[in-house]
Amino acid sequence: MVALAYGGGLSAQTPPQPPGAPRLTLDTGRQIFEGACIGCHGPGATGQPLSTLGFEPPATFPDFSDCNGSTRERTFDWRATIHEGGPGRGFSEIMPSFADALTLEQIDTVMAYLREQCPDPAWPLGELNLPRALFTEKAFPEDEWVLTTAANTNRDGGVSSAIIYEKRFGVRNQLELVAPFSAVQQGRTWNAGVGDLVAGYKRVLFSSLPAGSIVSAVGEFAVPTGHAERGLGLGVPKVETFAALGQILPRLSFIQFQAGGELPTDPARAPRAAFGRLAFGKSFAGNQGFGRLWTPIVEVLVDREFSPDAHTSWDIAPQFQVSLNRRQHIRVNVGVKHPVRNTDGRSTQVVFYALWDFFDGGLRDGW
Ligand code: HEC
Incomplete structure (x- = not known):
């Protein structure tokens, strides 16, 4: 040999x-x-x-x-x-x-x-880096580019996309930048443009492999580069803060949970809201456990605005993530987001992302 x-x-x-x-x-x-x-x-x-x-x-x-x-x-x-x-x-x-x-x-x-060979327990271990869901944010700090797109399936045409850049620094920190851009149909015309740009900071508060858990806190700030009248973002400065939890379960299954609040600075133009997201998934590895990872995930999403006549919106989002290359650092996920409560004016959407973990190699590496 x-x-x-x-x-x-x-x-x-x-x-x-x-x-x-x-x-x-x-x-x-x-x-x-x-x-x-x-x-x-x-x-x-x-x-x-x-x-x-x-x-x-x-x-x-x-x-x-x-x-x-x-x-x-x-x-x-x-x-x-x-x-x-x-x-x-x-x-x-x-x-x-x-x-x-x-x-x-x-x-x-x-x-x-x-x-x-790395004796410092402060570094969160890769086992806690769970597959990324379409909506629920990860607790693990990443070096990643993500391109995500959601398209309405009803007659109200709308496609919203975002480019997300996540950069890890130090032992437990990550910076995040999000550039959303959308094309929405209003009557017979389509508006296209940039939504509200977001900058965020993630900090891992707790990570333990024996417990199988990782918990992070995230703070984000959205700058009002969008236009609410044109359907492109809120156009109001907004602070968002949330906690994210990842929990390993037996046999490559996992739960991820995220809960927090959205606090626009002008509640008259954009109401404050609270949200919770839960993702449950399980990975399957081809080739007797040594091959490509397939991860079906289902998410439950709940949103509640704090305005007098607000309803609570519930959505369910089944999806499928798969690694495209052998090194597993380029992956795609495709699913649907289906409103189940407070469905008025909210279309079922087809949602997709492609991600590239750029720490693990270039786009052409590892195929
Ligand atoms: C003949 C030389 C050679 C021997 C012997 C060898 N390795 Fe490697 N190993 C490499 C090289 C070269 C790489 C890096 C490959 C790359 O980056 O493309 C590597 C990569 C790895 C990786 C992947 C690291 C990562 O970043 O994901 C692991 C794990 C590993 N080796 C473990 C072992 C273990 C355990 C043994 C002994 C049982 C072993 N290797 C024996 C040459 C060797």
Whole structure:
């Protein structure tokens, strides 16, 4: 096996040994790492220096002691990379497959060793980075571009889109910028233009892998670049604040929850409102757990305006997220948002997004 030629020549089965020689064991993560991985990944999993390697790798080695890079990866993806080899997850073929050399238990043991290389528990772990729903905001801080679009299905033509940019900084923070633009039909004419631009800040308050939970607080400010009369945003400065929770459930299922308030600065032109969103989903991985992720999600959305004659609006939004490429960092989600209460004037919409996690690679990487 190529793997073992580079990896130090050890297989999971203890090879025959001369009498009296110390027995090679592959019981602990460190032993497995030093037996099979250190030749490339280097001492402490920081990556083998080129001088030691003796060949020029086409890809740079990840540094597992760099918390910023390693904590955002999920062991679920690492397991697939180690089992299937680099190409299984859209990485270089230099990273060999250990499907024959290591048992799944040994792979889990060596991954625990890789995790220990970032000893700082303040970094939220990638396991808590749950698939993004169409409406419910994630608690995990991201490096992402998202393009999202919603189109009315009734006669009132309307298409609203947004470009979302999310940039993580520090251990637990994220900046967010949203540029919405819409085209709406008013009578026989269509108005098109920019809505209210939004800037936001997310802060992770709590994250724990044993509990399977992550909680964040978010504050957003919308600047009145839109025009309410033309159907393009509120055109009123608005503060929005909410909490977001992600909770891992068994078997790749999860719940995400978001609740907060919208506080326009001029309640006479735009009423204050409270909202809650709940997403339940479950991922399925193709190729015996090592392939593409498919995630059906259903969301329940509730909105309540604080004006005398306001009703509470309820919507349900079934949807399907799928990763497009092997590295899983480019994904699409498509679903419908269907009003179930307070349905007057609210069309069923078809909603779509495409997202690119740009920390994990370029748009053309990992296919
Ligand atoms: C022959 C050299 C080689 C050996 C041996 C090797 N790796 Fe790798 N590994 C690589 C390279 C190169 C990459 C980076 C590929 C890329 O970025 O395209 C990589 C990537 C990885 C990744 C993905 C990291 C990420 O950022 O998602 C994991 C996990 C990993 N290796 C674990 C292991 C483990 C565990 C072992 C031992 C059981 C091992 N590797 C043995 C070369 C090797």
